[in-house]
Amino acid sequence: MQEETEQLLVDEMGDAHIMTSIDTPLRPDAFDKPDEEKIANIARHFAAIMEELGLDLTDDSLRGTPHRVAKMYVRELFRGLDPANRPNLSVFENKYGYGRMLVEKDIDVSSACEHHFLPIIGRAHVGYIAGEKVIGLSKINRIVEYYSRRPQVQERLTLQVFNELKRALSTENVIVVVEAEHLCVSARGIRDPHSRTTTLEYGGLFADQKLRDEFLRMV
Secondary structure: OHHHHHHHHHHHHOOOOOOOOOOOOOOOOOOOOOHHHHHHHHHHHHHHHHHHOOOOOOOOOOOOHHHHHHHHHHHHHOHHHOHHHOOOOOEEEOOOOOOOEEEEEEEEEEEEEOOOOOEEEEEEEEEEEOOOEEEOHHHHHHHHHHHHOOEEOHHHHHHHHHHHHHHHHOOOOEEEEEEEEEHHHHOOOOOOOOOOEEEEEEOHHHHOHHHHHHHHHHO
């Protein structure tokens, strides 16, 4: 009876996906287990899923799939869940006094929808106006990569990148745009292969429409 009630609640939610926080929802014990134990457990569970689908796990092509998927989840696709993988964000004194906009565009986004665990593929464009600090260009890419490598919703990803860069640079003058294809839209459900989703967050001087327009022309 309890299982039927829980399933009814899930069915009633339908596609009304709700983001409750800009923090990725994690249990307090999320990192108590070592990666090898997580991989072994996920492989076992994924093997059960494959068996329920009727796949023959004795076949040479499928025998190693549960372990491959588990290793991919822990060490690649969702490695951004682990704070141990958070990039070291080196910032430097703005000794050359550059005070205009800096833009890093066309940063690869490779993530996964937390509602269906299907890929989110796209680009991020990030800009900031330097104050006392500047950041190495590759660090901007690493911020995007870190927050992408976890089950995500695009709105949260945009806000996480925005807030991380604000903290690193100690400035509000940051703008982030993410444009992406969601396979939960293009490969299932409505199956619209042409739609893209765009999200935007900005602060500080980017509240000025002219400055935002300048940024958008650049990207």
